[in-house]
Amino acid sequence: xxxxxxxxxxxxxxxxxxxxxxxxxxxxxxxxxxxxxxxxxxxxxxxxxxxxxxxxxxxxxxxxxxxxxxxxxxxxxxxxxxxxxxxxxxxxxxxxxxxxxxxxxxxxxxxxxxxxxxxxxxxxxxxxxxxxxxxxxxxxxxxxxxxxxxxxxxxxxxxxxxxxxxxxxxxxxxxxxxxxxxxxxxxxxxxxxxxxxxxxxxxxxxxxxxxxxxxxxxxxxxxxxxxxxxxxxxxxxxxxxxxxxxxxxxxxxxxxxxxxxxxxxxxxxxxxxxxxxxxxxxxxxxxxxxxxxxxxxxxxxxxxxxxxxxxxxxxxxxxxxxxxxxxxxxxxxxxxxxxxxxxxxxxxxxxxxxxxxxxxxxxxxxxxxxxxxxxxxxxxxxxxxxxxxxxxxxxxxxxxxxxxxxxxxxxxxxxxxxxxxxxxxxxxxxxxxxxxxxxxxxxxxxxxxxxxxxxxxxxxxxxxxxxxxxxxxxxxxxxxxxxxxxxxxxxxxxxxxxxxxxxxxxxxxxxxxxxxxxxxxxxxxxxxxxxxxxxxxxxxxxxxxxxxxxxxxxxxxxxxxxxxxxxxxxxxxxxxxxxxxxxxxxxxxxxxxxx
Ligand SMILES: Nc1ncnc2c1ncn2[C@@H]1O[C@H](COP(=O)(O)OP(=O)(O)O)[C@@H](O)[C@H]1O
Ligand SMILES: O=P(O)(O)OC[C@H]1O[C@](O)(COP(=O)(O)O)[C@@H](O)[C@@H]1O
Numbered sequence: 099x100x101x102x103x104x105x106x107x108x109x110x111x112x113x114x115x116x117x118x119x120x121x122x123x124x125x126x127x128x129x130x131x132x133x134x135x136x137x138x139x140x141x142x143x144x145x146x147x148x149x150x151x152x153x154x155x156x157x158x159x160x161x162x163x164x165x166x167x168x169x170x171x172x173x174x175x176x177x178x179x180x181x182x183x184x185x186x187x188x189x190x191x192x193x194x195x196x197x198x199x200x201x202x203x204x205x206x207x208x209x210x211x212x213x214x215x216x217x218x219x220x221x222x223x224x225x226x227x228x229x230x231x232x233x234x235x236x237x238x239x240x241x242x243x244x245x246x247x248x249x250x251x252x253x254x255x256x257x258x259x260x261x262x263x264x265x266x267x268x269x270x271x272x273x274x275x276x277x278x279x280x281x282x283x284x285x286x287x288x289x290x291x292x293x294x295x296x297x298x299x300x301x302x303x304x305x306x307x308x309x310x311x312x313x314x315x316x317x318x319x320x321x322x323x324x325x326x327x328x329x330x331x332x333x334x335x336x337x338x339x340x341x342x343x344x345x346x347x348x349x350x351x352x353x354x355x356x357x358x359x360x361x362x363x364x365x366x367x368x369x370x371x372x373x374x375x376x377x378x379x380x381x382x383x384x385x386x387x388x389x390x391x392x393x394x395x396x397x398x399x400x401x402x403x404x405x406x407x408x409x410x411x412x413x414x415x416x417x418x419x420x421x422x423x424x425x426x427x428x429x430x431x432x433x434x435x436x437x438x439x440x441x442x443x444x445x446x447x448x449x450x451x452x453x454x455x456x457x458x459x460x461x462x463x464x465x466x467x468x469x470x471x472x473x474x475x476x477x478x479x480x481x482x483x484x485x486x487x488x489x490x491x492x493x494x495x496x497x498x499x500x501x502x503x504x505x506x507x508x509x510x511x512x513x514x515x516x517x518x519x520x521x522x523x524x525x526x527x528x529x530x531x532x533x534x535x536x537x538x539x540x541x542x543x544x545x546x547x548x549x550x551x552x553x554x555x556x557x558x559x560x561x562x563x564x565x566x567x568x569x570x571x572x573x574x575x576x577x578x579x580x581x582x583x584x585x586x587x588x589x590x591x592x593x594x595x596x597x598x599x600x601x602x603x604x605x606x607x608x609x610x611x612x613x614x615x616x617x618x619x620x621x622x623x624x625x626x627x628x629x630x631x632x633x634x635x636x637x638x639x640x641x642x643x644x645x646x647x648x649x650x651x652x653x654x655x656x657x658x659x660x661x662x663x664x665x666x667x668x669x670x671x672x673x674x675x676x677x678x679x680x681x682x683x684x685x686x687x688x689x690x691x692x693x
Contacts, residue, residue, distance in 0.1 A: 115193075116190075116193060116536070116539045117168070117193055117194060117195045117196070117535060117536060117539065118536065119196060119520045119521075119522075119523050119534055119536055120319075120520065120521045120522045120523070120536070121519050121520060121521070122205055122328065122330055122519040122520075122521055123205060123519055125323065125326070126326075126328045128205045128206070128328070128519070130203035130204065130205055130519075131203065131204060131205075131207065132202070132203065132204075133159065133200060133201060133202050133203060133204045133239075133517070134204065134208050134239050134240045135158070135200045135204070135238060135239050135514070135517070136238065137158055137238075158200060159199070159200050159201055159202040160197050160198070160199030160200060160201060160514075162196070162201060162518070164196070164197035164199075165194035165195065165196060165197060166194060166195050166196075166197050166528055166529060166531040166532075166533045167193075167194055167529065168190040168191075168193040168194065168195060168344065168528055168529075169189070169190050169191045169192070169193070170529045173191065179550070179551060179552045179555075180551065180552060182548075190344070195528060195533035195534065195535050196520075196533060196534045197531060197532070197533060197534075198511040198514060198515060198525055198532035198533050198534050199511065199514055199532065200514045200517075200518075201514065201517070201518040203518075204239075204517040204518060204519070205517065205518065205519035206301060206302070206516075206517055206519075208239045208240030208241050208242075208517075209240060209241075209242060210301070211236070211239075211241045211242075211243070211301050211302055212243040212244075212245065212298075212299050212300050212301055212302075213236050213241055213243065213244045213245065213300070213301070213302040213303075213304065213516075214244075214245040214246075214247055214261065214296075214300045214302070214303050214304070215229055215232055215233070215244065215245070215246050215247065215264065215280065215304045215306070216246075216247040216250060216251065216253060216280065216303075216304070216305055216306065216307075217229065217250065217278040217280050217281070217282050217306045217307065217336070218250035218251055218282060218283065218284075218305065218306070218307035218308075218310070218311035218314065219250070219282060219284060219307045219308045219310060219311050219336065219337070219454070220282065220284075220308075220338065220493065221276070221277055221278060221282060221338075221490075221493045221494060222336045222337065222338045222348075222349070222350035222354075222493055223276055223338070223349075223350040223353040223354060223493060223495055223496060223497035223498075223501055224336075224349040224350040224353065224497040224501045224502070224504070224505040225276075225277065225278040225279075225282070225306060225336065225350075226269075226272040226273050226275065226276070226277070226278065226279050226496075227273045227349075227497060227501070227502055227505030227506060227509065228306050228334055228336070228349065228505045228508055228509040228512075229246070229264075229269060229272065229278070229279055229280060229306070229509070230269040230270070230272055230273050230506075230509065231505065231506045231507075231508075231509030231510050232304055232334075232509040232510075232512055232513055233264045233265065233266060233268075233269045234266055234269075234509075234510075235509060235510045235512075235513035235514070236302075236513050237265070237266055239513065239517055241302075243263070244263065244264040244265065245261040245262070245263065245264065245300070246261060246262045246263075246264045246279070246280045247261050247280065248260070248261065248262065248280055248281050249280070249281040249282065249283040250281070250282050250283035250284070250285075250286075250307075250311075251283070251285075251286040251287065251292060251311075251314060252283045252285065252286070252287065253280070253281075254287055254291060254292045254295045255287035255291055255292075255295075259281075262280075273496070273502065273505075274496060275496050276493075276494045276495045276496045276497075277494060283453075284310075284452055284453040284454035284456075285452075285453030285454055286314060286453075286454070289314070289317055289318060289321055290321065292318055293318060293321040293322060293325060293327070296318070296322060296327065296329060297325070297327060300329055301328060301329050301330070302329065302330050302332070302513075302516040303315075303318070303329060303330070303331045303332070304332050304333075304334065304512055304513075304516070305318075305331065305332070305333045305334070306333075306334045306336050307333070307334075307335075307336050307337075308335065308336055308337035308339070308341070308342070308348075309337065309341065309342065309541050309544055310454050310455070310456070311333070311336070312333045312335065312524060312537050312540065312541045313541055315331050315333050315522075315537060316331070316522055316537045316538055316541070318331060319331040319521060319522040319537075329521075330515075330516045330519065330520065330521035331521050331522055331523075331537075332512045332515050332516045332520070332521070332523055332524070332525065333512075333523070333524035333525070333537055334349075334508050334509065334512050334524065334525055335348050335349075335524055335525075335526055335540070336348060336349065336350065337350075337351075338350050338351065338354045338382060338389065338492070338493050339382065339383050339384065339385075339386050339388060339389065340386070340388040340389070340545070341385065341386040341388065341544045341545045341546065342526070342540060342541070342544070342545055343540065343542070343543060343544070343545040344526070344528060344535065344539075344540055344545075345526040345527060345528060345540070346526075346527045346528060346529065346530065347527070348526070349497070349501055349504050349505045349508060350493070350497055350501055350505075351388065351389070351392075351501075352497075352498060352500050352501050352504075353495065353496075353497040353498045353501045354382070354389050354492050354493060355389055355392040355393050355396055356396070356498055357488065357491065357492040357495055358379075358381050358389050358390075358392075358393035358396075358488065358492055359393045359396040359397045360488075361379050361381075361393075361486050361488035361491075361492070362377075362379050362393055362394070362397040362399060362400060362433065362435055363397055363399060364377075364486060365377030365378065365379045365433055365484060365486050366397070366399035366431075366433050368484045369431045369432065369433055369482075369484060370431050372482035372484070373430075373480065373482055374426050374430060374431075374479070374480055374481045374482060375430070375431050375432075375481075375482050375484070376422065376426070376431075376432050376433075376434070376470060376481050376482065376483040376484070377431075377432075377433040377434070377484050377486070378433075378434045378435075378436065378463065378466060378467055378470065378483065378484070378485045378486070379433075379434070379435045379436070379485075379486045379487075379488070380435075380436050380437075380438060380462065380463030380466075380485075380486075380487045380489065381393060381435060381436070381437055381438065381488070381489070381492070382437070382438055382489055382492065382493065383405065383406060383437035383438050383439055383440075384406075384438060384439045384456065384457075384459065385406050385439050385544060385546060386405075386406065386407065386439070386544065386545060386546045386547060387403075387405025387406055387407055387408075387437040387439070387440065387546075387547045388545075388547060389437070389492075390403060390404075390405050390435055390436070390437035390440075391403065391405060391547055391553065391554065391557045393435065394435050394557055394560065394561060395556060395557050395560050397435075398560060399433055400433050400434070400435050400560070400561050401422075401425050401431075401432050401433050401434065401561055401562070401563065402418060402421065402422070402425075402432065402433070402434040402435070402561060402563050403434075403435050403436075403557060403558070403561050403563065404418070404434070404435070404436040404437065404440040404441060405437045405439075405440050405547055406437055406438075406439030406440050406442070406546070407546050407547045407548070407549055408440075408547075408549050408554075409441075409443060409567070410440070410441060410566035410567070411566045411567060411568070412441070412444060412469060412566075413473075414568075416564075416565075416566055416567060416568055416569070417566055418434075418566050419469065419470065419473045421563070421564065421566065422434070422470065423474070423477070423479060426479070426481065434466070434470075436462055436463060436466055437462075438459060438462060438463070438489075439459060439462075440462055441462050441465075441466070442459055442460060442462065444465075445460040445462060445465045446460055448460055463485065463487050464485075467483065467485040470483055471483055504527070507527075507532060508525055508526075508527075508532075511525045511532050511534075512525050515534045518534075520534050522536060522537050522538070523535060523536055523537060524536075524537050524540055526540070
């Protein structure tokens with residue numbers, strides 16, 4: 099394997115820095131002028147000189163040399179969770195992005211600017227907040243002409259829906275409701291038609307959308323370059339699926355998780371009150387399971403989570419259905435959350451693509467509901483199944499307070515980026531700091547849940563579910579059912595065993611970045627997995643030691659057959675089943691106390 103490249107660029111935009119930004123002054127004659135951005139009471143024109151230094155105590159500008167580290171963790175080993183080494187063996191360790199915010203020098207005379215804003219793709223909580231703050235900020239700089247394109251990129255071509263003029267007065271209250279004040283759509287007129295319209299002296303173009311919209315924005319930028327149009331294109335990433343890489347998160351995601359969690363809790367209430375109650379909730383997530391994963395953890399009442407990134411078996415002894423039966427036998431309840439893109443390999447897809455080119459998926463929620471009903475009917479096991487699909491309720495709502503704030507900052511920063519002259523860029527939050535990032539790098543691939551990530555491990559630790567796969571090694575040691583009888587341990591196949599050795603305290607643990615990919619080789623070597631798997635066979639002998647694996651057969655069996663009493667609040671018996679609870683006679687048991 100070739101040595102991996104860790105891309106390190108200390109305060110330099112030279113070479114192949116993946117976070118170097120396009121700047122309008124590289125293509126057009128536009129000398130910088132002093133910023134017209136003033137916040138309340140700011141006396142900016144007196145406080146800066148051309149190098150961007152500020153002379154008094156009031157500081158309102160970001161220096162153009164400010165950078166945000168893309169990775170802030172010092173990874174001690176290339177197999178460490180979260181290091182993210184891509185197909186080419188590259189990482190973002192050492193890479194820096196430009197800090198977002200207002201600059202002391204700008205590249206547009208505000209009174210000559212005509213700005214345009216568009217919202218594309220599906221809805222997402224917070225769209226109106228972003229539109230509103232973009233308009234506010236443009237006005238603060240002194241822009242007089244702000245156009246709102248209606249219904250996404252279609253607004254460039256549809257005569258029935260001409261652009262509308264926006265102002266603070268018009269958008270003042272739009273953040274009180276969900277949806278998009280401008281309307282959204284999928285599909286697109288030919289890009290050349292869009293660029294023809296942009297030739298109407300539009301100098302700043304703000305695209306609020308997801309991966310597809312950003313691909314469109316970047317393509318429009320290229321065409322504008324070819325026509326030598328003096329225009330900047332700035333994106334604001336919108337996707338309820340949170341599937342844009344590098345960013346901490348996208349706006350509306352928090353709100354969506356909150357709303358999704360409410361749906362899960364409703365399913366739990368229904369199921370817990372029914373005889374052998376099964377609650378099934380389908381959540382959005384065409385190719386990435388972020389909402390499903392986060393809402394599962396937030397709710398804490400989910401027994402099984404199924405996401406597109408993790409394949410599962412349905413019918414076999416290792417499959418979801420048999421595990422559901424086991425849960426019902428033991429606890430009388432089973433809550434399943436399934437992402438829209440999960441299990442597509444098992445059901446017949448509708449086929450084809452939507453107007454934007456996204457694949458049209460089969461309805462996994464209804465399919466799964468049907469399978470559950472049929473399975474329990476076939477084994478004559480009485481169940482009461484409730485199915486909830488809150489899909490559009492989740493994304494149609496107005497956003498929560500943290501997203502209101504997030505959207506406001508994104509809208510403002512998009513305008514700062516445009517005035518600073520950056521183009522083909524998007525704005526996002528990385529390690530809690532706001533950055534300008536090149537669109538092509540950000541949309542290089544969609545972000546998906548890594549089944550070997552910390553977060554996914556946390557999620558399945560929370561549900562306690564096994565892998566719904568034929569085990570790849572003897573799982574006795576890891577706490578799952580033995581290979582002769584059923585499920586393997588949860589949490590992502592072989593990653594449950596530590597691939598790196600015990601810490602060597604005397605030596606420096608620091609990792610030279612150029613070691614990264616060569617040591618990746620070690621990670622791939624599987625002998626270590628097997629050895630650790632065998633050698634850890636002493637774990638999990640009692641209920642107490644099974645904290646991380648609370649639903650496994652082994653932990654329950656040990657708890658009962660060893661004659662031990664339950665001291666552990668995490669013991670699966672504590673969860674739902676009254677019969678099981680009554681087996682605990684220990685006065686110190688938190689479960690006994692609780693009930
Ligand atoms: N690769 C692409 N190049 C140009 N435009 C695109 C591309 N992908 C999508 N678009 C356009 O971007 C808009 C939004 O795309 P879509 O995939 O529906 O949503 P999202 O932006 O949320 O991913 C649509 O108008 C679509 O036609
Ligand atoms: O029914 P629609 O409008 O096509 O939207 C459904 C899709 O929208 C999504 O929420 C993502 O849409 P965006 O990428 O446009 O935000 C998917 O999870 C879902 O498949």
